[in-house]
Amino acid sequence: MLLTTRDAQLERRSSYILATAAAAERLSLAGIDNASFQAGSRSNSFVSNILSHVQSQAQIEPQQISRVPGIAEDEATANDTKQPTSSNDRRYRWRMSYYFYIHMVWFIISALLGGLIVWLIENHSSARNIQIKVDYIDAWFVSSSCVSSCGLTTIDFAKLSQASQIVLMFFTFISGVTISTLPALVVKAHTHRRVEGITVDDDHGDLDDENSDELPTVNIRRQRNLPEHIRNRLAKLPKTRQLRYRAYITCIVLILATCFTIYTIIFIAIGSWIDTQYTSEQLLQGNSSVNPWYISFIVTVTGFNQNGLSPFSDGLSRFVRDIYLNLFIIILVVSGTSLFPFILRNVVLLARCVSPWRHKVIFDYILLNNHRLSTLLFPAVQTRIYLFVTVLLHILGVGISLILDLNSENFTMYPSGIRFLIFMFQAANTRFAGFQTVDINLFATATLLVYLLLMATKPQMLCALEESPFELSWLALQAREEANAETNSIMNINSSSGLPLRNSRLGSSLSLPSNGGLPIRRMERFLRRQSLVTKDLARKHFTDTTLLDDTNHRPRRLRYLRGRLFFIYFARALIKHTFSFVILTRTWLFFFIFLICAIENSRMAPVDPNITVFKVIFEIISAFGTVGLTLGYPNVASSFSTVLSSTSKIILIITMIMGRHRGLLASMVDQEAIEHSAADLLNRRREELLNEYQKTTLNANIVNRMRSEEAVTQF
Structure with a gap:
């Protein structure tokens, strides 16, 4: 049974080795030596590369062909036994799951520390606040809200001193979604800088391979026949480490470049617009006017990081009729959340296009491994799905409001x-930042219920989708059928002998009873049957088209089957996440709502x-979704949480921190x-160059x- 995508790749590679072994035996019987394969021959590039390696190995019995997955396992076991004991002593496996707990502890400490700094500034410094009294629980709450990228407040942020506001902005x-992911990349970069020491993933390779100067990817005899400029280009490629x-x-x-570019553009756009379009009287907060560039600074930082705080007690209500400013804030908020993976992926693609040939493999490593390198990157299909689902949710919010x-x-x-502008603005900020212009x-109450759904939904949970079920199934299916077709054609065995068994198994699956059970179970059975049908069609297609050519030709029928199988697995993942969304994840949310209602029972309606x-539920969901939208309380400029007891505020702090970390452990x-390992990508890059030559x-x-x-x- 395949456990990872690399297992499927090993299975596929083993099948090619088996097929090449048989071809090498036939060539040797025909009197053709491997040395006769020069760089200009028309033979298959992959076969010519591994031919010399296969000829030096022992003969493979025909009975072993049916046990291709076992070969990869035996090779892995042999490699493990060959590794010296000292190599194991020089390495220590540090799991990235540990980083999740460090990340959560750091957020808790940052919230406590930020609250302490704000409390000291507001009560025990030269800039002591005489407008409001700031208790530590309120300072801790606001600091936790800023650290968790939420935006709920129990004190008026606009009435805090400028020093406290700058500390909270820091x-x-x-702690933003983008910057807070960098320490994980720094940890992994540090561990990959040296071979010895700590490892964090399965792409560190063996010490012997890493310390060698050359990778065994190019046939030595073949490389000697290459011209000087080709060998120089091969030498310029980086090593795996x-x-x-x-x-x-x-x-x-x-x-960092993408973040600061967005920061700079929006900061200049908003600051210059407010500076030229508004007078100091229109920017009053209390008895003083707020600097337009300081407004732009606060809005840019809090908008990009989904905080929704503003330097005015009335939020952004004074800008409700400003079309330009509303649109720029919508772009800012979306750019810091759902649009950022799309922007970042295109930035990587652009950098790859303008980079020299020897550096393109670096960007290939980033694009192919995407979410396994950074939580801000997704595969191309998932990135489009994330953007598409976000647009649908935004259309839903605007449509219901209309x-x-x-x-x-x-x-x-x-x-x-x-x-219409108000509805667009609120729909976007209900999903992310929590700014309010009204x-x-x-x-309407029904609109607020839809806002609850928008705050609780997190489409990136689908984008960080485990590609294992789909990719493993597809790769295993392709590898198995290609191996059968190639080896059977070489050894003159009928390639269609196993199809009736598969059809009979498929028929038994299709004959399963479809009546009874929950609708979700029936849907799962239906999708499973469709998956089996699609796999059978793809199996037949692989068997028929394996030996057509040696290029990456993908017929239209094959692309359709791959897309169909992906859609089936995506639908199954959607059902799975929806079920956990309703049953599992929200269990403790219900418990928190119950606790707050029990604590505030003596003060709730009709008292x-x-x-x-409803306001309690809305506040909890807003805290969990790290949105910061609130229904408020009469004559209170801050959130509804302001009138709750200290115990209820602590529950909301816990909810914000847990909501901020949902999905991070799985990532x-x-x-x-x-x-996709570095060695495989370098091998592929070398093969591309040799094929081109x-x-x-x-x-x-x-x-x-x-x-x-x-x-x-003519002569």
Whole structure:
């Protein structure tokens, strides 16, 4: 049974070795020596590379062909036994899952430390706040909200001293979704800088291989026949250790460059607009006017990091009719969340296009391993899915508001265009930042229920999808059928002998009863049957088209089957995540809601009609979704949490921190297994260069032959 994608690759590689062994035996019987394979021959490049290695090995019995997965396991076991004991002593495996716990502890310490600094500044410094009284529980709550990228506050952020606001912005910046991922990359880059010491994933290779100057990827006899410029290009490629280290450093640099580019553009755009379009009287906060560039600084940092804090007690309500500013804030908020993986992936692709040939393999390593290197990168398909789901959720929020609130009496003071702008702004900020230009209590109750759904949904859980079920199934299916087709064709065995068994098994699967059970179970059975049908079609296609050519030709039918199988596995993953969304993950959320309702029971409606169960649920979901949207309390500028007891505030702090770390543990575990190793990518890059040289040489030989034939004919 295949456990990882690399196991499937080993199975596939073993099948090629078996097929090549038989071909080598036939060539040796025909009197053809491996040395006769020159660089300009038309033989298969992969076969010519491993031919000399296969000929030196022992003969493989035909009975071993049916046990291809076992060969990879035996090879792995043999390699483990060959490794000296001293190599094991020089390495220590440090799991990336440990980083999750370090990350959570760091967030808790940062929240406590930030709260202590704010409390000291507001109560025991020369800039002592005389407008409001700041207790430590409130300072801790606001600091936790900034660290968790939430935005809920129990004190008016605008009334804090400028020193406290800058301190909170610093913690917001270093704890953001983008910047907080860099320490994991730094840890992995440090471990990959040296072979000895700590390992964090399965792409460190063997010490003997790493210390060798050359990788055994190119046939030595074949390499001697290469011209000088080809050998020089091969020598310029990085070694495996250098490739891994440079890939992580490049990833760090690109993330920082992308973040600061977005920061700079939005900061200049918002600051220059407010500076030119608003007077100091329009920017009053209390008795003083706020600097336009300071407003831009606060909005840019909090918007990009999903905090939703502003230097005004009324939020951004004074800018509700400003189309330009609203659109820029929407772009800022989306760029820091759902759009950032898409932007970062395209930045990597752009950097790959402009980089020299020898450096392209670094970007290939980043793009192919994506989520296993950084939590901000996803595969191409998943990135599109993330963007598509986010757009659908945004359309859902705007659509519901247009249906229920467009003609509401609460919005009659705004023109229809401004109402649509309000709905767009709130739908985007309900998903992420929590900025408000209007009191969201004005929206219909059904709209607020949809906002609850938008705050709780996290589409990146689907994007960090385990590719193992789909990729392993596809690779195993392809490898098994290609191995059967190639070995059977070489050994003159009927390749279709095993198909009736598969069809009979498929028929028994299709005959399973479909009645009874829950709808989810019936859907799972239906998807399983469709998966078996698709696999059977792909199996037949692989068997028929394996020996067509040696290129990466993918017929339209094969692309359709691959897409169909991916859709089936995606639907199964969607059902699985939906089930856990409703049953498992929300169990402790219900417990937190119950605790707050029990603690605040003596103050809730009908005693105080403004403290309701719905407001408690809304506050908990907002804290868990790290959004910061709140229904508020009358005559209170901060969140609804302000009127809750200290125990309820601590529960909300725990909810914010847990919501900020959801999905991180699974992402860290994914990073322990690198899907495409550095050695494989370097081998592939060398093969591409050699294939290119072979085609050039072959074309030149054909042209010369045609010219000579024409000259002879003319003569």
